[in-house]
Amino acid sequence: MNSSSSVSALPGKAPHAHSSVWAANLLRTRIAEGELLPGDKLSEQSLAESLGLSRNTLRESFTLLDSELIITRIPNRGVFVASPDADDVREIYAVRRTIEPACLAWGPELDVQQLSQIIDEARAGMAAGDIPRMANANQAFHQELVRSSDSSLVQELMGRVLARMRLVFHAMSDAPDFHSHYVEQNARLVKLLGEGKRAEAAAAMRSYLDKAEAELLEHIDAVSA
Known part of the structure; x- marks a missing residue:
């Protein structure tokens, strides 16, 4: 994975109560549009701050994307955009x-x-x-x-x-x-x-x-x- 490439912030603020779903949709769209690439690291702290989310809420969105095999969680290293096989x-x-x-x-x-x-x-x-x-x-x-x-x-x-x-x-x-x-x-x-x-x-x-x-x-x- 390209761990040197880290995505720390994206524009926008969570607009409603279902913010974990909103954040997952936003990240998924960025991936579909080619703005986030395989191996890019997603900085939990910076993303939570830029999106106006709690870190727990952002983790919920990561769980959604992980279940779709769009991101990968690596213990002690962080969250990365997946590299499909x-x-x-x-x-x-x-x-x-x-x-x-x-x-x-x-x-x-x-x-x-x-x-x-x-x-x-x-x-x-x-x-x-x-x-x-x-x-x-x-x-x-x-x-x-x-x-x-x-x-x-x-x-x-x-x-x-x-x-x-x-x-x-x-x-x-x-x-x-x-x-x-x-x-x-x-x-x-x-x-x-x-x-x-x-x-x-x-x-x-x-x-x-x-x-x-x-x-x-x-x-x-x-x-x-």
Whole structure:
């Protein structure tokens, strides 16, 4: 873990009584957006002060995130953003294969225009060789797909998955082609949706997820070896 990188403060104050849930949501969002990286240390004292929380309340939020495998507690060392392994990748993709094809096939709030705009942003990132921009667009694409479910519970679950996904994708930072070739696969999905071929788009998404999972597992294997 990168223990030299320590996250001590985040903006904002806890707005209501359920502040441990609020803090967990805030930290999860920061991870999903790539602001917190695998191995970053979360300073309990500084975070509690900056968020206006008691340390006990912050520990409750850490417990929530720990249960989601987004952070790791190491005795006598502290709390760190997790570094996912092969088992995490398999779990993430099992959830994604259940949710995302269903949203493509049946999501009642599917916004093809919004998805097209995200593809434009991803292509701009690819043209500029900007990997973080491509990664951000990829996250936004999948978040928008799940938003189409019109279900707050499904979106909440996907928020947890996106946070873990971001940590997995960080492991691919030394493989820029990983993000670039999924830009056009996302574009293909949008093309199918624009033609009203939702079942075909759902099938393509299942194949897409199988391929992405295999590529990630192969990379993790190679790094471990």
